[in-house]
Amino acid sequence: MTQDGLGTGSGAATGAQSRAAVLLRDLHKTVAVGFLRRQVEILRGVDLVVDRGDVFGLLGPNGAGKTTTVKVALGLMRPTSGSVQLGVEGLGRVGYLPENPYFYDYLSGREFLGFCARLFGLDAGARHERVEELLRDVSLVDAAGTHLRKYSKGMLQRIGIAQALINDPELVLLDEPMTGLDPVGRVEVKHIIERLHERGKTVMFNSHILSDVHELCSRIAIMRSGRVIWQGTVDEALDEAPSLEDFFMKVVTA
């Protein structure tokens, strides 16, 4: 990884050796909040392993530190201590959909995807092809020429997924991918995630919708107050409680 600000601590490993797509060890993150720069510890020692080819669910109550964990993994934030290792060759092989995404108002859907494709260094022919393909995948072909300013939340979410996949990434990180989507949209996204899984990609997403997690994920982790308090397979979770909701409540309120 040669991106600015990414990977401190014990150094970044190359993908070849480890089976893990994401390996976070004892991550701590403290931020200075407010005028008086009060120190607040958001991550208090996060240990997380996401295997290659998994569909991984990151769960937890609001404020648990899920989004921060993802941001530190991507290098958008630097950890105060601990290490981050991504089992891919740099951000060129990663796709990310932030929570409540916001994009450039003044660009059309097609222009925006073209811009993202450019950022990955795709040449003109490959760009065009890829953009059209993704527009079909997320059913936005008709709206592709409209300015993003006029998109509904659901449409923004879909273009967000499209931009996360524009570079055909090995590792896809999605923050609340189902928000704002109608039932049809949710089914489409689920299909997209399933297809990614079939092609051997690693997908990690945060979600509050446990039924989706149950349907799609093989492994999950539950966070609370800046720590991962449980990690394992969905089956293991369902051994200990009748449903995923019950298991979640049990773990989080313990």
Add this chain to the structure above:
Amino acid sequence: MLRRVVAIVVVVACAAGVVAFQVSRPARAPANPRVFVPSPRFFLDFSPSFRTSIADVYYLYMVQYYGEHVTGDGKLDSLPAMVRLVTELSPHFTRAYLFGAFALMDAQQPGVSYEILKHGFEANPGNWRFPAYLGFFVYAFASNKDKDRIAADWYTKAAAIPESPAYLQRLAAVLLGKGGETGKAIQMWGQVYAAGDKFSREKAVAGLERILPTSKQARMKAVAPLYDTMPRQEFEALTAELFKGYAP
């Protein structure tokens, strides 16, 4: 309901008060003949990039100030300072010198006019208008016995500058010649008319009206010599103005 009515009444009353106050201000602020004009030093220390713009602002102010006072109370106390400021900030602003010189003449300060024109000539040695006007001012206002000669010197200097009009030399000759005072004055004003813009022309016509005879025959005789010393177009324009009210 009542509260709303009270609120509206209060707002309307305030609005009325605002309008009434403004309307009741005196119609025109007393025209102060003495206006604060900062010294050039103040502006010269400022950015060179905006010096000419500041000069322009004061130039416009000067023109306005002159227009306001010359026909009113006739007090042009701040005019010299303004002219100095504009010309120091923008030494190549020819019009400012020339306007200033004539305006100062109206302000009964021909000596200052002379100084201003001399500075102008120093800053713009290639501009024949300066020595030409200097000649005029010497002739019109100096009280030395040999002013004709000094004026002629200026005209000769002017004539020596490349691209100056031919009649300047002739004017020098006229001055050194034996003609009467009125005759020479007519020649001077003719030259001012020929060299000047609208403002100078107005001054020239006014100056000629003061010294020319009123009867048509005499007037024509007095103006005739200008035919030789003025460019044709300007001569015709001048005679048109001087003989405007006369029967053909």
Add this chain to the structure above:
Amino acid sequence: MKQLLAITINTFKETIRDRVLAVIVVFALLMIAGGLWLGSISLGEQGRMIKDFGLVAVSGFGLIVAVFVAASLVHKEVEKRTVFVLFSKPVSRAAFIAGKFIGLCGTMAVVLAGMGLFLFALVWIVAGEASGMVLLAVLMIYVQLLAVVAVTIFFSTMGSAILAAVLGICVFVAGQLSHNVLALTRLGKNPLTEALSWVVYVIVPNFSAVDVKAGAVGEQTLAWGQIGLWTAYILAYVVVVLALAALVFRRKEF
């Protein structure tokens, strides 16, 4: 390099479509036309008045456009969180800063060219003078504004957009008075104030070294060598400031 190009084009599209820009340009045109009125009360000095006040208007409105757009460029991305989309891709912080700058320079060029050509035409029509000096003066104003844009972008990486805008304007004004600071350094009364003056003198861009406006109205003859040297100085200044901005921005977290 490709990322730099992508961000440059994107920034150009973003800023040139900004409707606020159009309003400012209209105002500038109105002001220049105001010079016409001024010319009419100036006893025949229309040409000079229009040139002088027109150039002041170009300077002033160019400054407003430069400062307010530059200040919001970086700030908007951070505030609207489009930075997440951007920096989760292989985009260097330096390319981001440089792309923003160059994109805005493109837009500024269009705006100033428009105003400059309009002024040139106005002078030609009203005073019958095809004044190439006016165009040169506008070009020099453009070069000055490049430095202002760079400084504003630098300040905007550090915090509030409004503060960056205000500081940008201050730097422009300070630059006009640069020769005064030089005079201070030569007073020699106190070694401390002298040293301080030197520091300020070097840091503030020198906008008083070459005055093309005076040349446009006939007050100065211009040496091409001088103009060339000054332009090179400003470009070097821009490079240094942008490098500093990139450095500050590297440390930023989102």
